[in-house]
Amino acid sequence: MNSTRWVYGSIIGYFIAALFNSILVVIKETYEGVHDWLATTFTHHWLGQGILVILVFLVFTFIGANIVKDTELKESKVNVYIALAIAATFLSIIIIGGFFLIHFAS
Amino acid sequence: MSVGLEAGVHVFFALLSMISAGVAIGLLISNKLDNSKIRKIALLIAILVWLSWFTVIPVYTQEYGVDKGKIKSYPETVAAHAIGMETKEHIFYTGLILATIIPIITYTTDIANDKNARKLLISLLALLVLGGIVLDALGAWISIAAKIAWSMGGG
Numbered sequence: 001m002n003s004t005r006w007v008y009g010s011i012i013g014y015f016i017a018a019l020f021n022s023i024l025v026v027i028k029e030t031y032e033g034v035h036d037w038l039a040t041t042f043t044h045h046w047l048g049q050g051i052l053v054i055l056v057f058l059v060f061t062f063i064g065a066n067i068v069k070d071t072e073l074k075e076s077k078v079n080v081y082i083a084l085a086i087a088a089t090f091l092s093i094i095i096i097g098g099f100f101l102i103h104f105a106s
Numbered sequence: 107m108s109v110g111l112e113a114g115v116h117v118f119f120a121l122l123s124m125i126s127a128g129v130a131i132g133l134l135i136s137n138k139l140d141n142s143k144i145r146k147i148a149l150l151i152a153i154l155v156w157l158s159w160f161t162v163i164p165v166y167t168q169e170y171g172v173d174k175g176k177i178k179s180y181p182e183t184v185a186a187h188a189i190g191m192e193t194k195e196h197i198f199y200t201g202l203i204l205a206t207i208i209p210i211i212t213y214t215t216d217i218a219n220d221k222n223a224r225k226l227l228i229s230l231l232a233l234l235v236l237g238g239i240v241l242d243a244l245g246a247w248i249s250i251a252a253k254i255a256w257s258m259g260g261g
Binding site: 003004006007010011013017018021022025043044046047049050053054057061073074075078081082085086088089092093096097100101103104 | 188192196207210215225226229230240
């Protein structure tokens with residue numbers, strides 16, 4: 001089994017899930033219909049958000065693992081994936097925190 | 107019913123996960139590397155963060171509403187919910203996924219002998235600890251705001 005693809009695949013999944021999480025916050029807080037759909041479907045909008053984020057992570061990890069062809073962790077590639085993980089984390093904090101900060105201030 | 111001591115269970119698991127991540131970073135930086143040990147700690151980190159989520163679900167979805175009403179009653183404390191809690195509850199999911207990929211990496215690589223895998227893992231663990239500190243700070247803000255709001259008698 002080529003395990004490297006699961007390393008990279010999981011980071012691709014993380015990157016997309018983190019961005020999806022952030023964008024879904026903006027969408028559900030902007031469009032009441034999305035918020036209400038999450039609340040009625042999953043009993044609570046926050047639970048629904050979590051379940052969807054986990055599903056997105058699983059789907060894109062699987063897709064990522066099947067796209068990646070690398071068989072070993074090369075330094076240059078690892079640096080790119082570290083940058084992706086850092087970008088995903090900080091974008092998530094900036095988008096979510098920034099949205100609520102602006103929302104509160106306006 | 108408002109939020110009680112049971113909220114501490116969520117914080118406790120989160121704190122243990124951050125300490126475990128710190129221990130893992132320490133082991134990775136030192137030369138005492140053992141794949142089996144790192145894998146167990148990585149799995150423990152992920153389990154602790156998931157437990158932190160499971161234990162906060164009833165607190166946030168059923169109990170927090172009462173405190174939220176109090177916190178939102180005063181201009182001095184409303185930001186703790188509108189910015190602090192709203193941000194914290196959603197960023198948490200990013201941390202949940204980040205914690206989940208930690209064991210995936212340890213179980214699919216030879217951490218003890220692959221310096222690139224080690225570098226990747228240390229970076230992810232550092233992000234997890236930093237994110238945990240941010241969430242902990244937001245949690246402290248909300249907790250203090252709730253105390254202030256209740257002491258002011260809002261609601």
